[in-house]
Amino acid sequence: MITVNPLRLRAFIAQVDTTGGPDACWTWRGHKNDDGYGRFGKQSEGAHRVAYELMVRAVPDGLTVDHQCHNADTTCPGGTTCAHRLCVNPAHLEAVTQRENLLRSPHTMPHHNAAKTHCPRGHEYTAANTYSRRTAKGYARRECKTCRRERLAA
Missing domain, CATH: 3.90.520 (Smad3; Chain A)
Incomplete structure (x- = not known):
């Protein structure tokens, strides 16, 4: 007390x-x-x-x-x-x-980003389609696996 x-x-x-x-x-x-x-x-x-x-x-x-x-x-x-x-x-x-x-x-911005359900290209953020990582400064980032695969293939 x-x-x-x-x-x-x-x-x-x-x-x-x-x-x-x-x-x-x-x-x-x-x-x-x-x-x-x-x-x-x-x-x-x-x-x-x-x-x-x-x-x-x-x-x-x-x-x-x-x-x-x-x-x-x-x-x-x-x-x-x-x-x-x-x-x-x-x-x-x-x-x-x-x-x-x-x-x-x-x-x-964290509020708005957490509310996003799809990446900028329209792919859904699901556990199977999303990488979660921390940047060097400690910020949380999500990355769409589909977009990443497409980017690496190009």
């Missing part, structure tokens, strides 16, 4: 707009960085991460805090002006791996 400093909690809550009620996004009214995320405290920590740690639990090592409200909103344009980046409602936050965070967001 986390020990919560009541003064830190009070200072945090003073910068949060909760007027929409418990189910709405709680907008951070304090400082924000150039990427549109709220910042809190002397360490300039992510406000959504602080909210999770103050009101839910410590974020386990290796995990990041995901805004579930962003993933559910199909009208959100994403990017630095995304209003969900300022949401600190702990009911909207979840600790997940960075991979899961990227796959959930409809605004990321």
